[in-house]
Amino acid sequence: MQKNILIVDDSRFSRLSLRAIIADKFPGWYICEAANGAEAWTIANEMSLDVVLLDYNMPGEDGLTVGKKIKEIQPKANLAMVTANIQGMLAAEVREAGIEFIAKPINAAAIADYLTRVTS
């Protein structure tokens, strides 16, 4: 079944890596990208999202703030933070907000496992 997934990361390298994993493991899914929170907010107001993968450290609002806002308008969406900032305190705060925490570097198996779990 087709799913709509949004990748939010200011790093083009990271967006391309995530896009490649998703396209390989979940062909047919609709993938859109945002390079910051403002772009993500625009997309979240325009379409229904099944999954949102968010970086934490981005220009403008951080990924946690953006994720909380998206959850308010799309409560059914599954959100995961994919970040190099692997501090325990941040991970706890992210999980408390109902957002999955996935450490960078991006690992294809970890991303595929998460997407399979939340969409099946």
Added chain:
Amino acid sequence: MKSLMTDMERDVVAELFNIGVGQAAAAFGSLTREKVQLAVPRVEIVSYAEAAQEMAGDLFGPLVGIRQDFEGPLTGVAALIFPEQRSLEIVRAAIDDRFPLDDVSELEQETLLEIGNIILNSCLASISDMLNMSTSASLPLLVRSPAPDLLDNLSMQADHDKIVLFLHIDFTLSRLDVRGYLLFVLGVDGAEKFIMAVRDFMVRSGLNL
């Protein structure tokens, strides 16, 4: 500078960075999908001028530096530095066959920034967790420069009296032989804050001061 810390505190700082850099090496290995061998990091607290002198005597030719500002137990500037001639090979190793790309150099800067972001954050996050403090980071910035001018070009020159926590690391990947530096420039306030956090950590850990 050395009198800022006791021998025991220096040992603790070295171990904190040993663990932090180990995390960073694991992240680097995962990114490049190669086993990363890591020499034991050498930790020194030196003046800005001493750090610049050591770098200029050890790394030659154009260098690449990725810097980030941090605020937390280590408040200051952190940078990952390695020879520019290796940068494209590192980028190739990171991209490999992850996604199709006609020209690797097209994505060189973005990839180097992300590598720096992951390595610096892995190290700092690990140290912050051990010290039971949180750290915030700016976005990474990439600078290419001749070796003697790199510190200045990384905008680390604001105050030449600043203290440099100089962490010399050697990464070796099976296909690449990359030698680089990870360094932290702290102001006097930043250094005192860090040493206080280390002392708190030692008390919590039951280490005699």
